[in-house]
Amino acid sequence: MPELPEVHTTATGLQGVLPGLYIKDVWTDYDSAFHKGKNNIKDKTFFKTFRKKCVGKKILSANRRGKNVLIHLSGELTILVHMKMTGHLLYGVYKKTTVKKAGGKSAKSAEVWLAKHAGPLRDDPFNARVHFMIILSNGKHVALSDTRKFAKVTLLETKKLTESHDLRELGPEPTDKNFTLSVFKNRLLKKPNGRIKTVLMDQSLIAGIGNIYSDEILWKSDVHPESKPSQISDTLLKKMYTATRSLLAKGIDFGGDSMSDYRNVNGEKGRFQLKHKVYQRKDEKCLKRNCRGIISRKVIGGRSAHFCNTHQKLLQ
Ligand SMILES: [Zn+2]
Structure with a gap:
């Protein structure tokens, strides 16, 4: 799942190209009975309203909060995209074609979007599962590729964003200037008897950390993932704080992590997966200096x- 550095990379990419453009139309083939009545474009009725409200609006800016991408529009509206497991937003020129679904004579046809030009948007299969599209005034598109279709897209009033169901329970941003060591400690100690890996990933305590970065943070700071926050010494908490800040910054510097589906808005892979010290390295030698684990x-x-x-101490 995209975490803070990946969502940040996407939001920065969109902010570089979208402001000033208008939304000509929006399209989706998400349609899920499970989402009936919910504020999510997977509900057909909601999508109708979503479309009516978005078409003709000017895009003002794009940023993120936690793992949510926010696209701010004129008319005090904001499109919120949570990319969930396999989603990522792309920017390019697309064309829509109609293809016959398998199933013989009674087969229905389906609309499919394909990138027009050769390159990662067209050639990388992870970029080809487009289920939501924003058609822009400059002839380009914002596409949401989402293989497993878990992503969420909704529309909120900009001034009510912070109190919305999606954002109101998010903890502070760990890359912010005012996210100090004492804030970090206070947040983790809200779950004194939890397991530190789970606590680090709890979005209501700290926003944006997921499976990859929590593993890397704990490895770097010598703390076993099942340790209790209340039992971690101040020295180790400081180490964790420094590791959190530096690894998230490194994730952003390397354009995010593409061990799984994540790609930036140009459809290209990030490179943080080349820097893993522990994530997905089961049965391999520990890379910590002088550790034989x-x-x-x-x-x-x-x-x-x-x-x-061996070197990550269990504190409980
Ligand atoms: Zn080790």
């Missing part, structure tokens, strides 16, 4: 944790 993998709080049993 082997990387383990264990499910903690429903997520795979990767860690070194």
